Structure formats: structure tokens, C-alpha cells
Amino acid sequence: xxxxxxxxxxxxxxxxxxxxxxxxxxxxxxxxxxxxxxxxxxxxxxxxxxxxxxxxxxxxxxxxxxxxxxxxxxxxxxxxxxxxxxxxxxxxxxxxxxxxxxxxxxxxxxxxxxxxxxxxxxxxxxxxxxxxxxxxxxxxxxxxxxxxxxxxxxxxxx
Numbered sequence: 001x002x003x004x005x006x007x008x009x010x011x012x013x014x015x016x017x018x019x020x021x022x023x024x025x026x027x028x029x030x031x032x033x034x035x036x037x038x039x040x041x042x043x044x045x046x047x048x049x050x051x052x053x054x055x056x057x058x059x060x061x062x063x064x065x066x067x068x069x070x071x072x073x074x075x076x077x078x079x080x081x082x083x084x085x086x087x088x089x090x091x092x093x094x095x096x097x098x099x100x101x102x103x104x105x106x107x108x109x110x111x112x113x114x115x116x117x118x119x120x121x122x123x124x125x126x127x128x129x130x131x132x133x134x135x136x137x138x139x140x141x142x143x144x145x146x147x148x149x150x151x152x153x154x155x156x157x158x
Contacts, residue, residue, distance in 0.1 A: 024045065031048060072131075072134040076131075079100060088106050
């Protein structure tokens with residue numbers, strides 16, 4: 001066997017053509033993953049999904065649940081202040097939605113000539129939006145934690 005034949009056969013065995021599509025290679029590079037470390041398209045897609053999920057989780061958890069809870073309690077206290085300004089009695093067990101509902105009923109009963117009606121409606125709309133946003137953030141964190149738990153169970157074979 002000549003040296004050239006040995007070199008060619010070694011190159012054929014050592015350098016395997018990539019089975020990855022151009023789009024997959026591009027996505028791997030965008031995520032900072034070396035495409036040469038991945039052998040199959042399926043493995044690459046799984047790695048891409050895991051990397052994206054990890055980045056989403058990190059960005060969501062960077063806003064800690066304590067901060068979300070703090071903002072939610074701040075929103076509830078603002079809702080209670082608005083309710084007291086309108087004249088709604090609130091118990092400690094009332095949720096933010098219940099307080100907003102009671103407050104809305106009282107605001108609707110105010111006469112249109114009352115200048116406070118417009119201000120109260122605007123405040124209530126703003127607080128309702130903030131409350132819904134806080135609940136959505138908490139729901140997203142719960143979903144991410146559930147997703148992480150499922151992945152851990154799958155990884156452990158449970």
C-alpha cells in the first residue's frame with residue numbers, strides 16, 4: 001500500500017462528512033455551539049431545544065420569584081388603597097380580583113358628574129393590568145419549573 005493510499009483512507013475515516021443541514025449548522029453557531037461536536041440532525045435539534053429552553057429559563061428566573069411576589073403584594077396594597085378611597089370594605093382573605101370586582105361595582109354606581117369617577121376608572125384599569133401581568137409572570141415561572149421537573153424525571157428515567 002502506498003503512502004498516498006494510506007493518507008486517503010485515513011482522511012476518509014477521520015473526517016466524516018457532516019449530516020447537518022445548513023440551517024441547523026447556522027442555528028448551532030448562533031447559539032454558540034460548535035457544529036462539529038454534533039453527529040446527527042436529531043442530536044443537533046435536541047441540543048438546540050435544550051439550549052433555547054435553558055436560556056429562556058435563565059432569563060425568566062433572573063427576575064426572581066421573590067421580586068415577582070413583592071410586586072404582586074405591592075399591587076394588592078395599591079388595589080386596597082383604591083378600594084378604601086372608593087369606600088369599599090376589604091377583608092384580609094379577599095383576592096386582588098375580588099377587590100377589583102367590588103371596586104368596579106362601586107365606581108359604576110358613581111354619578112357621571114362626579115369627577116373622581118374617571119380618575120378611579122383609570123387607576124383601576126391600570127391596577128387590573130398590572131395584576132394580570134404579575135399573574136402571567138408567576139404562571140410562566142410555574143410552567144418553567146414544571147418543564148424542568150419533567151426533564152429531570154426523564155433524565156433520571158423515572
